[in-house]
Amino acid sequence: xxxxxxxxxxxxxxxxxxxxxxxxxxxxxxSAENGLRALELLRAGYxxxxxxxxxxMPVMDGFSFREEQIRDPEIARIPVVVxxxxxxxxxxxxxxxxxxxxxxxxxxxxxIQTLNKHLEQ
Amino acid sequence: MAKSKPKKAxxxxxxxxSRGGKATRPRKRRRLPHALLLDAVESVRxxxxxxxxxxxxxxxxxxxxxxxxxxSEEEIVGKNFRLFYLPEDIARNHPGFELKQAAEVGRYExxxxxxxxxxxxxxxxVVITKLTDRKGALVGFxxxxxxxxxxxxxxxxxxxxxxxxxxxxxxxxxxAIFMLDxxxxxxxxxxxxxxxxxxxxxxxxxxxxxVFYLPQDAASGKWQSELQDAxxxxxxExxxxxVRKDGTQFWASAIVTPIRDDSGRLxGFxxxxxxxSERKRAEDRLQKxxxxxxxxVKERTHELSLANDELETRSQELREAIxxxxxxxxxxxxxxxxxxxxLKMQLQMLQRKTHPEKGLLPPADRLxxxxxxxxxxxxxxxxxxxxxxxxxRAQARKVFFRMEKTDLRYLIEDVVERLQPQIDAAGSRxxxxxxxxSGEFDPFRLDQVLVNLLTNALxxxxxxxxxxxxxxxxxxxxxxxxxxxxxxxxxSLGRLFERFERGSNAENVTGxxxxxxxxxxxxxxxxxxxxxxxxxxxxxxxxxxxxxxxPMVNEVFG
Numbered sequence: 001x002x003x004x005x006x007x008x009x010x011x012x013x014x015x016x017x018x019x020x021x022x023x024x025x026x027x028x029x030x031s032a033e034n035g036l037r038a039l040e041l042l043r044a045g046y047x048x049x050x051x052x053x054x055x056x057m058p059v060m061d062g063f064s065f066r067e068e069q070i071r072d073p074e075i076a077r078i079p080v081v082v083x084x085x086x087x088x089x090x091x092x093x094x095x096x097x098x099x100x101x102x103x104x105x106x107x108x109x110x111x112i113q114t115l116n117k118h119l120e121q
Numbered sequence: 122m123a124k125s126k127p128k129k130a131x132x133x134x135x136x137x138x139s140r141g142g143k144a145t146r147p148r149k150r151r152r153l154p155h156a157l158l159l160d161a162v163e164s165v166r167x168x169x170x171x172x173x174x175x176x177x178x179x180x181x182x183x184x185x186x187x188x189x190x191x192x193s194e195e196e197i198v199g200k201n202f203r204l205f206y207l208p209e210d211i212a213r214n215h216p217g218f219e220l221k222q223a224a225e226v227g228r229y230e231x232x233x234x235x236x237x238x239x240x241x242x243x244x245x246x247v248v249i250t251k252l253t254d255r256k257g258a259l260v261g262f263x264x265x266x267x268x269x270x271x272x273x274x275x276x277x278x279x280x281x282x283x284x285x286x287x288x289x290x291x292x293x294x295x296x297a298i299f300m301l302d303x304x305x306x307x308x309x310x311x312x313x314x315x316x317x318x319x320x321x322x323x324x325x326x327x328x329x330x331x332v333f334y335l336p337q338d339a340a341s342g343k344w345q346s347e348l349q350d351a352x353x354x355x356x357x358e359x360x361x362x363x364v365r366k367d368g369t370q371f372w373a374s375a376i377v378t379p380i381r382d383d384s385g386r387l388x389g390f391x392x393x394x395x396x397x398s399e400r401k402r403a404e405d406r407l408q409k410x411x412x413x414x415x416x417x418v419k420e421r422t423h424e425l426s427l428a429n430d431e432l433e434t435r436s437q438e439l440r441e442a443i444x445x446x447x448x449x450x451x452x453x454x455x456x457x458x459x460x461x462x463x464l465k466m467q468l469q470m471l472q473r474k475t476h477p478e479k480g481l482l483p484p485a486d487r488l489x490x491x492x493x494x495x496x497x498x499x500x501x502x503x504x505x506x507x508x509x510x511x512x513x514r515a516q517a518r519k520v521f522f523r524m525e526k527t528d529l530r531y532l533i534e535d536v537v538e539r540l541q542p543q544i545d546a547a548g549s550r551x552x553x554x555x556x557x558x559s560g561e562f563d564p565f566r567l568d569q570v571l572v573n574l575l576t577n578a579l580x581x582x583x584x585x586x587x588x589x590x591x592x593x594x595x596x597x598x599x600x601x602x603x604x605x606x607x608x609x610x611x612x613s614l615g616r617l618f619e620r621f622e623r624g625s626n627a628e629n630v631t632g633x634x635x636x637x638x639x640x641x642x643x644x645x646x647x648x649x650x651x652x653x654x655x656x657x658x659x660x661x662x663x664x665x666x667x668x669x670x671x672p673m674v675n676e677v678f679g
Binding site: 011014016017020021024056084086104105106107108109 | 455459
């Protein structure tokens with residue numbers, strides 16, 4: 001299992017800081033600013049070990065991305081961890097069938113633990 | 122009857138013999154028809170036929186007399202006919218009177234009560250005829266008597282029955298029962314008719330019954346068609362208005378029946394009329410109260426339906442308000458937590474690279490980027506908090522305006538200059554058409570209006586030309602910000618200035634959706650108006666009108 005992570009997040013600053021942190025921590029990182037861009041990367045053949053997915057994004061949000069992902073057998077099994085500022089994130093996580101969820105604001109130490117947990121499986 | 126037969130058989134030959142004894146043989150043949158007549162008379166059973174002398178003494182007797190009166194020939198011949206009369210008739214010498222009458226006139230006829238041998242009485246029809254000799258001298262009387270008791274009894278019964286019926290009808294008070302002739306003239310009148318119609322019998326009998334009808338009914342011949350219908354159908358029945366003698370009206374139920382004799386010839390009509398005014402009034406009252414009830418039920422149903430509609434509307438508004446609030450909370454949460462997330466992770470990263478015990482610090486350029494990013498997040502947070510506070514203040518009616526002489530053109534140019542980096546980033550360009558406009562405005566608040574309208578255009582119509590127009594006319598400043606973006610659907614225009622509203626095409630737009638709400642609050646705080654005009658595909662214009670002079674300084678709004 002590769003330690004490749006795809007970050008899907010619309011906020012430039014957050015995307016940058018997570019990428020930096022995960023790279024520092026030994027992950028291979030790619031990022032996309034919305035769901036559509038992420039789908040393009042996946043359909044182009046990119047196969048990360050895990051997708052870190054924001055829910056509220058312009059162009060294509062996390063929910064729509066997840067629908068498209070599940071519909072495509074090539075990429076459907078890649079585990080997804082959602083992150084959101086929404087108070088009801090745990091409900092939304094189970095609704096879209098994500099492996100786990102992270103509440104914003106994110107904590108970098110907690111982030112590492114969660115990613116490792118789902119990458120090992 | 123069985124007893125009288127042998128008597129008759131015995132007496133008849135005896136009579137014949139005595140008569141025959143007096144007759145001469147040579148005359149016998151000539152008198153034969155008379156003898157036959159005598160036989161015939163003698164055998165008549167339904168008539169008592171006998172001869173009396175001038176004083177009323179009985180000379181002959183036939184079988185009918187024996188049957189009717191109960192005396193045999195032997196018993197009665199030679200006796201006076203007074204025997205047949207009741208004591209009171211004898212007392213007033215009625216038998217003598219009868220004979221006297223017959224003697225004078227030749228004939229006397231009457232019906233009256235007579236007595237049989239056994240004392241019982243019977244109703245007799247009597248004819249006494251004077252008998253004279255050839256010279257005309259009185260020689261006696263013949264008497265023919267019939268027993269009419271059965272007929273008399275029947276007549277009595279009929280008469281009594283008719284009398285009872287007359288009394289019954291006459292005494293009926295609740296029904297007017299009267300008879301009309303074939304032409305419709307009143308021929309009888311009962312008490313009820315007098316009571317109901319107000320006419321006494323002597324006032325109305327002989328008059329035409331059309332006087333009972335309303336003038337228009339009398340004129341139209343309604344009564345005539347009623348009689349015709351009754352004659353044709355055997356009965357006519359109706360309810361309608363009739364008139365009393367005093368002119369008042371009453372609601373009548375009338376039944377007209379034709380009266381015919383045995384051969385079917387029309388004799389007239391019977392008419393039975395009831396005064397149903399009270400029932401009619403009760404029915405009318407009932408109908409009216411029913412109609413009232415129905416009307417009230419309808420009204421109430423209508424009210425309830427309106428109330429229900431209003432409730433439904435209010436409920437929808439409430440659901441919409443809740444939806445908007447939930448959406449706002451979700452957006453606010455997202456908008457506020459995004460810079461906090463960024464800030465927190467930035468700081469954690471810097472912290473992670475900082476190890477004072479080892480004398481390790483983040484590289485200078487990394488530190489500079491971290492600080493820049495962090496400060497930018499703080500600015501974002503500050504702006505969001507300001508927006509929220511503005512709304513909160515507006516809610517609490519705590520926003521005050523400091524009106525002062527303000528140059529609108531200067532204000533517009535300043536805002537455009539300040540926002541130039543964002544204008545460039547959006548790929549938009551500004552076209553100014555701004556005249557010299559100055560008035561009493563709150564410059565800081567008006568600055569906020571301009572920023573909001575301009576950033577709104579940059580958000581929703583990036584990459585297009587944005588025209589800003591300002592002019593003054595009739596003590597009013599007019600400010601127009603027009604973009605060439607996709608426009609706003611008509612159904613969203615009305616909600617544009619509501620709190621937390623964001624354009625439905627706002628997928629790639631961030632923010633709290635408070636900008637236009639705050640803008641409207643400020644414009645209205647200047648006693649002005651703001652509205653949006655848009656045609657999908659042809660951009661949107663926001664038009665602000667502000668009075669140049671404020672009616673009051675430091676006005677409170679909310």
